Amino acid sequence: MSDKKNIFERFGESQVWKSIFRSGVPRTRRQRMMSVLNSVFLHLHPVRLPRHAVKLKFTWCMGGLTFFLFLVLTISGILLMFYYRPTAEYAYTDMIDLGEQVPLGIMREIHRWGAHAMVITTWLHMFRVFMTGSYKPPREFNWSIGVLLLVLTLLLSFTGYLLPWDQLAMWAITVGGNMARATPFVGHEGPGAALLSIGDINFINMGADAKFALLGGRFVGEAALLRFYVLHCIGLPFVVMILMAVHFWRVRKDGGISGPT
């Protein structure tokens, strides 16, 4: 071995690199450990894992993909927000223009298909976790968090579904919203709603029930559009991120990835 160093090695020992990645080019065991430990992103992982845990056929990497898709959706979503206005006037025509003239209008496709993909990956991740019995003690709670994340994923997708403001959107949401109408007690067509009336005065009516709360109006209208937009862009992602943090954290705290003992 001559000390003729290839470009990577040189760069890897440069001050710049070392300042950023404390442990030069990870080639030694120590460096490799450090590079995981020192990286804010990577130390999500433990430094060392049981062998089965790095096998794709065990994890399918589904959780990772779900998280990645979430990031993709965030980025493409932000870019879309530059060209989309959530108002009855503009929502639809902005959609047309995304297809017709907006630079990189393909962001819309990436966002929509990414969302579909994320729903699927979430299900598969859940499936995997179930099949490997990874919800069993001590991981019960994390499974429940996971279930919540699944629900939130669906809600994100659902709220996003209205934004194109076309027939598909409006009526999908109408169908969905009509279910809220039938919520027991708090939906004006739900069982028990009648009980919440004093004398002839219904407190649960078209103008004040679960559906109304969801749509901000008696019917899917501009209020609903805005409401869903805010939920879709800020409200739900916010909650999702918190829960994701918990989810990942718990993975580590519950003894890392599950495995046979």
Place this chain on the structure above:
Amino acid sequence: MEPFKNFIDVLTQPTLMLTLAMFTFPFFFPMNDWFDKWNRRLRLNLLWTKAGLIAVIIGLTLFFVVGVQDAEFRLIMLKPDNVPIVGLIFLVYFFMWVSMKQASDNDKLLSTGEKPNEYHDPDEKVLVWPDLVYVEFISLILCMCLLLVWSIGLDAPLEEPANPAATPNPSKAPWYFLGLQEMLVYFDPWLAGVVFPTIIIFGLMAIPYLDKNPEGSGYYQFKNRRLAISIYMFGWIILWVLLIIIGTFLRGPNWNFFGPFEYWDIHKLEPLTNINLSEIIYIKLFNTGLPSNILVREIFGFIVVFGYFLVFPPLLAKTVLKRIYLQLGNFGYGVFVFLLLCMLSLPIKMYLRWIFNLKYLIAIPEYFFNI
């Protein structure tokens, strides 16, 4: 070709397809020795071998390739928003295979007292860098590639501008909620749209607390968890994925059923005259009119429903679910069996509908209370 298409159209009718699915299901996922015996005898376990995988994937592919030649089929399968469900079909099977394959391998090992494949010497670990990080990184790139191909090849749909005055026919919920919408055919909105979803969510969250079986934590295996797995599979594959597939591909105008090769004719008519239990009893059996008092009218309905939820649990506790009852104790068992019965109530209601044209067991439209 035609006979094949007609055959498929008939086969995919909800009644037939669901019946087939539900009754063959336990043979694929045997929940007790008897089914297990038949599972082996019918060589159904071959499904989880490489050969099985290849056969099924090729079969499915062929089906779609051939089907796409047909105009109607193409129309519905290649509808932008439906493409992911086509993908879903493949994915679900593939990963079912992945898990069941390993599960059955492990079963063999365990039966011979060995450790499962996943087991490695605890001291002998693997560094996360580079192996895991690297693998993850690559799969992300590939995932992104897939997404790009998808986006280039398929334009996102955009229909007419939103119009409160004109309801499209059919108007469908987003595909991942079509299971619920399909449920709406059999249950009142407050059940199908609100109560059941809630129960589903809580049921899922409750799983870890109800499944007290210490076996198979951290590795794939079937034998010792067959009840848990088959319940989960039944709920997910049959009552969720399959209903989504039906709702997406096979529900046309007026929510009528259309075979995948059938033309979506708006004027197609289906007999949808359904009657309530009270009507069956009072009018058909007793030949008297309906009593005015609601409670009297619906008394039988209440009896049936409460019976269902009160009689079965102890019954099962004594018989099939004895072991579980002992494991979970009263409360745990109560929750478990309640969830189980709720899950089963959907197929049961379906059959009541198909066989007796039964609309509601309890029908109190006055208070929007229909079951």
Place this chain on the structure above:
Amino acid sequence: MERQERHYNILSLNKLFGISSIFFLVLLIWTFADDYDRTWKDYQREFRRMDTELTAELRTAEQARVAETADYKEASDKLAKATAALESQAEDLKVLEEQRKKIDAEYYKVQQEQAFAKSLYDVAKYEYEAAVSHYDGPAEKQKREMEVDEAKKTVSALERQIEVYSRKLTTIDIGSMTIGNRMANAVRDLPVIDFMNPYLKIDQIIIPDITDDMNIVQMPKVDRCTTCHLGIDKPGFEDAPQPYTTHPNLDLFLASASSHPMEDFGCTSCHAGRGRGTDFVTAAHTPSSHEQEEEWVEKYHWHEMHHWETPMYPTQYTEAGCLKCHSSEPFIPGADDLNIGLTLFEKASCNGCHLVERYEGKLVQRAGPNLSHLASKTTREWAYRWIDAPRDFRQNTWMPHFFDAVEWDDEEDQARADQEIHAIVDYLFDKSAGFDLEAMPRLGNAERGEYLFNNLGCEGCHKLELELEQTPYTLASLRQEHGPNLTGLGSKTTQEWLFNWLKDPKKYHPETRMPDLRLSDVEAADLASYLHSFSNDPFMASSVPSVDEGVQLDIAFQFLIKTNSDKVAKETLTSMDLAEMLDYNGEKLLQHYGCTGCHLIPGFENAKRIGVALDGEGSKPLNKLDFGYTSIPHTKIDWFTHKVKDPRVFDLNKVTGPYDRLKMPDFGFTDGEVEKIVTVIMALNNDDGREKPVSASRSFVEEGQWIIKDNNCMGCHLIEDRGGDIVVNFTAPEYAPPNLNTEGEKVQPHWLLDFFEKPITIRPNILVRMPSFHLGEEKWNSLIKYFQYYDGQTTPYEGDFSPRENSIAFRAGEKIHEMGACNNCHYYGTTEPLQEPQTWAPNLALTKERLRPDWVDAWMNDPQSIMPGTKMPRPYIPTEEELSTADASEVFGTDLMKLAGDEETMIRGLTDYIYAIPGKIDISAEIQAFFDENGYGFLEGEEETDDWDEEDWEEEEWQD
């Protein structure tokens, strides 16, 4: 020695990583390419090429032209000389320049300081000017310079156009670009940087006033069509292929001067389509034929833009777009197909059964005859045959075929049809009220009837054609079918009835549009006998099956069961005898088939329309149109087309009761007509473009136009340069009904009203006469308003013109009038003109009542310009020279000389004089008397003058 803690082979992972990231890169590039590569860019490049060629050609042409012109040659060699001369003195000039520069510098320096020292500035300024003037050198040098400048100016002025072309070329033609521009041109459209200043850009027109319907809101239109249709508003690309072609009608559209400038209307306002689309498919183009569709599919991968509610109109239906804004107008200039379509629509009286807002209160709803007194007009047999097959009797009748309208009827259906007709006829004749016909005073003379028919102007509204003409309809020919074709009347009705009808149509049919021609008994009789002389024997020969009680029973039952229980129906049935049953069926059937849509039928005085309202039909979603089990392609246009052409086709193979089937009758339209009617139907859509309410004057005009249309005035008169087709029937235009150009400026409103209500003879020597329409004062007034507003006479007319008698002008006018010998042709009150009847002209005593003085002046000045082909000569007006000749005073008299050739005053004087002419105003009676005596021999060409003569008259008078 450390434990090896690895699972995967790093090398293969590297390989995998490499491959996948290359794959990733490729895909990303593909994505960008996909995003960057838009079809419209190719179109723009191609057009740029074409434009370059064209401009280059134009430039060379212009250069050639200019080079030819004399003054260019002149100017250019002048320039050459001047420059030469200037150069000869170049040296001295240089010196001067030097000095001037110095002083300039000085001047600017001081100017800089002006803020501080204004005074200094003035001084400096003064010095400068002085200096400059001092240094200005010898005068002729300056002259030279000026010459050069002059010449340069002229030359460049002449070369201006060339310059413009050249400049354009430098921007688009790489060949004639500067190096820098070439480089820029090479990079400006590259990906990523193509936002800075690209040549290829999307061109869009934003139209705030016309909107796209977004259901909840209206969005201003945004049309990007011009991104690819680059030549659309540029003349010179007429023959270029699409999408570069120039618009075929720039005078009416796109050009800023036209009535539909592009920047205000865009494209989709008229053509519909998806304005924001920048791709062939997403712009929602629609093929105009199935051939074209195939062509497009393989050329542009065309497919229907499913989710856009207003796809582009196929070429042949483009005019459907006009009605969007012009819906309230009866006639849309420039939209010929649409106009024909609309007229067909009205003729077939579609709005009798289908409500169409546009026609409410505009046209008579029931276009067919009144059936309340049917028995007095015709026989049951005839009625039976007629209802069974109207076109057998009269090939081009507008009465549609209700029976045997579909080829798949079986015997049973046939039999039922026969009996249905019987029931209907029976009902009509039973319910027909009595109608007393006046006896004819005497037999008519068919020959003279024919003569009257040809000369009274009947052919303004009626045809009398025995064989069907195959020529397609034109607006003119449709005007001639305002009334029915008069063939076969002999088989249909009696002379007596005709006589009564002609004498007073309104008596028989109050709603009729047939006017009263004020016929004398003799005339009426003659016409009646002439019209009665045509019969249709083969029609009358066809057999009439007998009434079949069994079938009648079934029909009655079918109707009863609709509203009654089986039991009740049977009971009522048994309680009926045949007569009642026939009546019952008849009534039900008339209702069922909606006969009341066109006919006034006793018992149905206020029946409702039975068809669907057609407003918005054009926007009906496809799934609302039932194609039944037909193999007709599922497109709106195909559906409309088949519905109009073969109305009951969608019943094919349907199993339905006889009275649940489609009942729209068969009008026997040709394909051409169908196409035009479909245009109308597509025009009746929800997309209503008219933003602002119509201006008052505009609405007055439209109102009048509707009246004119409803009463077919254009059948006889030329109005708005349309109509007056009848003129061809006359030997000379002056015997035909007058053209009504400038009517608004011409006549006094009050007189016109009187005339409408009680027409009088104006031109003595014409036989064709203005009928009495009895429209009522209201309508007449709006018609008068129309004439005035159409001619821009928005201010009401004050008739306070009084001739200034014994003014010079007046006497001069008298003289001119005397020289012009007006009395040769014109009546003066009852005084007959001197010349022969064929030259006779209106009564001048009428003028003051009838005409507006200003118009009379204009008329005198130049009659031909107002009424081409009139016999009226321009009166002889002496010129100044003539008036200044020696013997002028004898010839012209002193008054004319005073005016010294002032034409205006002379003509005004003439007008004055004419307005002063006394005498009887309505001389109709006198004229009538004269011609009754002497006849209108001159109306025929020479050869026919002795068609009939006084003798016949005597005999005829004798007989009665």
Place this chain on the structure above:
Amino acid sequence: MPAEAEQPLQEKKSSQQATASVGEGTIKEKVQRRSFISWLAVAWVAFAAATGGFFTMILRIFFPNVLFEPPQSFKIGPPDEYEIGLVDIRWQAKFGTWIIRDSEGIYALSTVCTHLGCTPNWLENESKFKCPCHGSGFRRSGINFEGPAPRPLERYRIVMADDGQILIDKSKKFQYEKGQWSDPEAFLVV
């Protein structure tokens, strides 16, 4: 120093063993090493290119392809609509330009003050443009003569359209100080 220099070498050895122990002979070693480098290089280059490209395209997104603002070029009717010696301010609001016709022809002035971009007013009786913000003054010709304005107002491209109307094109400007006012398109001779 030497110690530190020592370490990597040592490490390298161990990592060789590591790789070797995955099951390749030491002879293959060099080949492996080379292919290792090349593949990794290719991979990173491609990946960097991809991500880099993506971020450049993101920049592109910030520049829309079409604008929904009033058009840059527009027609203002035939020349005879403009009186000689008058400053026509009817397009000031809509298109931001003054049309001025003098004895020789017509030119279009920008309504943007060259000082800080306010819109000056035309004062007819003083016959000058006066900027309300900082009092810059411009003559009818657009030349600045008072106030802080550094340079004369700009003129827009003005030409005769095919249909005989005047066409103003704001996308092309002519500046006096660059001597562009003599440009034939800065000035419409009528």
